[in-house]
Amino acid sequence: xxxxxxxxxxxxxxxxxxxxxxxxxxxxxxxxxxxxxxxxxxxxxxxxxxxxxxxxxxxxxxxxxxxxxxxxxxxxxxxxxxxxxxxxxxxxxxxxxxxxxxxxxxxxxxxxxxxxxxxxxxxxxxxxxxxxxxxxxxxxxxx
Numbered sequence: 001x002x003x004x005x006x007x008x009x010x011x012x013x014x015x016x017x018x019x020x021x022x023x024x025x026x027x028x029x030x031x032x033x034x035x036x037x038x039x040x041x042x043x044x045x046x047x048x049x050x051x052x053x054x055x056x057x058x059x060x061x062x063x064x065x066x067x068x069x070x071x072x073x074x075x076x077x078x079x080x081x082x083x084x085x086x087x088x089x090x091x092x093x094x095x096x097x098x099x100x101x102x103x104x105x106x107x108x109x110x111x112x113x114x115x116x117x118x119x120x121x122x123x124x125x126x127x128x129x130x131x132x133x134x135x136x137x138x139x140x141x142x143x
Contacts, residue, residue, distance in 0.1 A: 031066045038109040039081040039100035043126075046114045047087065047096055050129040053116050058091025078102065081109070087116075094118040096126075 034040050044064055047053055054062065065086040067074050073084035085096040099113040114126035124130065 027069070030069065034067055034076075034083070035064070037076075037081070039076075039098065039111070040083060040085065042100065042109065042111045043083065043085060043096055043098040043114050046111060046126040047116060050116075050124065050126050052130050053124045053126060054089070056092060056118060056122065056124070057087065057089030057094060059089035061090065063088045073097065079104070092118055092120065 048062065054060070065088065067083060067085055071084055073082060075082045079102050081098075081100045081102075083096075083098045085098065087094055087096055094116050097113065097115045097117065098111065100109045100111050102109050111127070116124040116126060118124075
């Protein structure tokens with residue numbers, strides 16, 4: 001049985017396109033799963049609640065990027081989750097390093113560590129955030 005090279009070429013192109021589409025779909029679904037998970041959501045909520053961190057990033061707007069699936073900092077198993085989440089604001093970018101654990105009885109996730117490491121080198125512990133700076137202006141006599 002002879003198959004023309006033209007038909008083999010078409011088959012190769014079709015197979016490549018189908019495989020690429022499948023890989024792209026799986027990547028999207030994996031990222032969506034991470035973003036909707038409680039351990040990811042809790043960390044982002046902690047970041048958004050820290051006024052000092054948000055100010056240093058220049059947020060809002062806060063942009064939460066996809067995690068790098070091949071990064072060794074990103075590990076999730078049934079009892080624990082460790083993520084390195086890239087985030088940016090209008091002033092700077094950072095990585096949000098998080099560690100969460102899951103209670104065996106209640107099956108709920110709790111945030112154990114949330115540390116923001118900015119590009120400039122500053123480190124902010126979001127579970128023990130620094131106090132926001134005081135306003136240096138005395139506005140008591142303003143009318």
